[in-house]
Amino acid sequence: MLRVVKPKTKQARRVLEKRAPKIKENVKKALLLHGTSTSAVVKGVLSDLHHIKKDGGNAVHWTRKNENIRPFEPAGAAPLEFFSKKTDCSLVVFGSHSKKRPNNIVFGRFYDNHVYDFMELGVERYKSVKDHGGARKFSPQVGSKPCFAFIGEAFESDEKCRQFKEMMLDFFRGEEVDRINLAGLDRVFVCVATATKQVLFRHCAIRLMKSGTKVPQIVLVDVGPSLDMVFRRNQTPGEELRKEAMRTVSKAPQKKIKNVSSDMMDGKVGRIYMPKQEVRCRASLCHGRETRLFTGWRDRAEENEGLKKRASRSGCSSSRRGKER
Amino acid sequence: MAAEEEGAGMDSLSGLRMDIGNLLVFDATDPGIEEASTSSDDYDEQCLRKGARAIQALAEKLFNMPSEADKYGRLVILPPPTTKLPREKPLPKPRPPTKWEQFAQSKGIKKRKRSKLDFDEDAGEWRRRYGYKRVADERDIPVIEAKSTDEPGEDPFSNMKKEKKARIEKQEKNRLQNLKHTLKVAGKSALPSTVQLSTMALPITGSAQVPKKLTKDELGEIAGHASTATASVGKFDRKLEGEKPAKHAGKHRKFLPVVGSSKEEKQQSDKILDKVLSRHNQEIVDVNKVSDLIFAFRGLANFSHGVLGFCVGC
Known part of the structure; x- marks a missing residue:
């Protein structure tokens, strides 16, 4: 009767992976x-x-x-x-x-x-x-x-x-x-x-x-x-x-490159991820800190949402991550 | 080695052989240090001089090779090493296909990528396909509608849990089966590096034999012996739930009924009498045993006579 013996900790697992036979050796x-x-x-x-x-x-x-x-x-x-x-x-x-x-x-x-x-x-x-x-x-x-x-x-x-x-x-x-x-x-x-x-x-x-x-x-x-x-x-x-x-591999397998593909028309095409841009909070996003909204925007925002305070920083930065080509 | 050296670059000017990928220079034209009588300091000096000459030739090559710019300076692009060196571990072997992969290939089933998120209709939001807070998590179902096929007294929630557990166990079994197959077909080196297969019961140190697994019958027999090994022969012991009565209850002798017809008793007596009175009755007697007995009796008689005689004498 056989049973599977696995490493009990992540560290032990990493050690074993490091010691495993590889094509390009340590x-x-x-x-x-x-x-x-x-x-x-x-x-x-x-x-x-x-x-x-x-x-x-x-x-x-x-x-x-x-x-x-x-x-x-x-x-x-x-x-x-x-x-x-x-x-x-x-x-x-x-x-x-x-x-x-x-x-x-x-x-x-x-x-x-x-x-x-x-x-x-x-x-x-x-x-x-x-x-x-x-x-x-x-x-x-x-x-x-x-x-x-x-x-x-x-x-x-x-x-x-x-x-x-x-x-x-x-x-x-x-x-x-x-x-x-x-x-x-x-x-x-x-x-x-x-x-x-x-x-x-x-x-x-x-x-x-x-x-x-x-x-x-x-x-x-x-x-x-x-x-x-x-x-x-x-x-x-x-x-x-x-x-x-002395045995070697004639052709080592190439590592897959993510998010890059080739196109007949465009040639090499890369896919990048961008967070969804919100123009209203752009200033604060750019500087990584809370800034005052422009007066015109602030007035409109308060009107629309009925907010008494300024748009909070968290509200600005928690924009949903969108996938864009 | 000599054959391998041929692959290395040969510098025509200095007659040096080079393996630029390993930054190695080999000067085969130089006879080395010949004078045995030179002092140790002279040795050192000669070594450095010869070494510097060889490295100068290597630098000549290296500094004229194509390079590319980098943050920390120019990087020279090296050719692959030509000196062959042994590996430290065997080449990794590809894993043979699992049973599912074989099946999928025969049916032409292609692997397809599924997004990590899935829309949960009930919750009305995007959730993970697997894992914590996943879509249609069985643990989050508050009410299960009764069906006509439901059996009374069965808890659908615990049933669901049981089924899930059974699915997990089945998958684990399949995995082990695939690993065993890998071991059999491609050997130990094809197993994943983090997985080892080991036997359940290891032999006791020093003995090569693996302890034998008891059969069902043997186990039953042992259990029966154990359950009757009490003062009351197991009569007054509390039985466990689902315990079956011992196979051999301990009744081996049979007694004839005391009352009723004497037919059986007569049959038994006749059987013995037939044996004794039959023509081949000598066959039922062990002659050796009988003769031994007779001699033993005679000896006993002689002994008792002697004793008596002694008594009389005194």
């Missing part, structure tokens, strides 16, 4: 958490990433220990899937620190609350946002749309580097936009591959300097966090899962 949310043993570096990296991503409620940072999370084991990833569902986050950053893998950061993506892929990186050198304190003057606006610069041939040839590139883009790109104000172009993530299988991750502010031409001269200021990382394990999605997750 910005991916990230969950940042760490395991039972961590280091100052790992904690710092997590809080810095949270600082970058938190605008618009797009990051959830958990600062308590989390047991039994081992992303690269099938059973060990189950708690992450559960957390992903609970917090509605499809991106996960899991930090840990052990003798075997010191300062370990695992970036993960989820599709339909199930693991899509994982990428493990070891932090070798880390400079936090705080340590870059001097550059605060130029620090980018919160939640601004970032640019990305990937430098190095490895980002095409090496599998792990390719995954890193896609992962970083997915993490930080924010909302998809079709228009952008170039004055607000103020941050860039620079990722450089090295010959020693390292990847250098820099978060920089963009300064647009005068160059005498239409295009300004770009100056980058490192605002942190700066990370030098090495690749460790990774897990890629199966071909089937990848295909499933």
Whole structure:
């Protein structure tokens, strides 16, 4: 026997609607958490990433220990899937620190609350946002749309580097936009591959300097966090899962535009609603306050309606709403 | 990835690949940082220099793209992103048509828009079609004219209420039926995001079996047992309204009448005698049981002899 379970409050209903699958998706949310043993570096990296991503409620940072999370084991990833569902986050950053893998950061993506892929990186050198304190003057606006610069041939040839590139883009790109104000172009993530299988991750502010031409001269200021990382394990999605997750709609349904229609003769026709105009009270309507009626009108009004007082304000403004073309 | 990259714009001058929709530049011609021995400060400097060069090329493109004026400055129109990224949730599925929609389509019934207001003849004013203070609200009817078909003793007002309630229940039933159909045909993802279907009785934790629903007969039997489980075997218990007498009243033994004809008694005795005296009478005797009994009696006899002997001896 089945029964319908519905949200009990409007708020819960709105939350569920927000989480529902959509054709044009929400910005991916990230969950940042760490395991039972961590280091100052790992904690710092997590809080810095949270600082970058938190605008618009797009990051959830958990600062308590989390047991039994081992992303690269099938059973060990189950708690992450559960957390992903609970917090509605499809991106996960899991930090840990052990003798075997010191300062370990695992970036993960989820599709339909199930693991899509994982990428493990070891932090070798880390400079936090705080340590870059001097550059605060130029620090980018919160939640601004970032640019990305990937430098190095490895980002095409090496599998792990390719995954890193896609992962970083997915993490930080924010909302998809079709228009952008170039004055607000103020941050860039620079990722450089090295010959020693390292990847250098820099978060920089963009300064647009005068160059005498239409295009300004770009100056980058490192605002942190700066990370030098090495690749460790990774897990890629199966071909089937990848295909499933990459599915798109060829033609998104257009939202219906109300009160606008097209006419053979007139072309585009709009329908507007106007309140019924009462000429007698026009002056008071225009100014939004009670005004004296013109003497001539007042006399006639008093004659007609037998009113002793002036026409009251409420009488004027409560004109019936009429539909006019 | 490599195939996807081909869709991205290629800057012929600098040899950079760009995905302008994502504001992304990729410099594949640059080998990256090669020297392993350079100091960390040198690393930083190289990163910034290479990054600035790439972003300068991106800016070159962006600042020369078509734009439109806005309150806060000029907005550049971006092309759609070319790098394909995975979705976070599956594509929403369309809901299959409900039973009514199927019927309406087969009959060619079109949906039509009705105005929110309707004229109420009795009240002489425009009122809402549905909801509070609606047209011809059943709750506002003060008097109902009697008809010849009316049955005496029935309250037409409560009847009206009952009918309304029944209509609501029917609609709710239809809705559930449609949801079930949706679940069956298109799966969970086709259900509305705010609706979940859950089973009525969940299995007890740890056991996979759903508790079995009792049948009507079983329930009756249990009720019968319960009603007779008193000192008076339910004789002096107050009966509930509409309670039926227990199915098994507790009378299982039958006694023959004490007076009257002895025909029945004779029949019973004959039946037993026939069994004993018949040719196959050994069949009605359990030989094993009998032999056990005989041995048991013998043992008992021996035991009693011994005891007696002991007594005599002393």
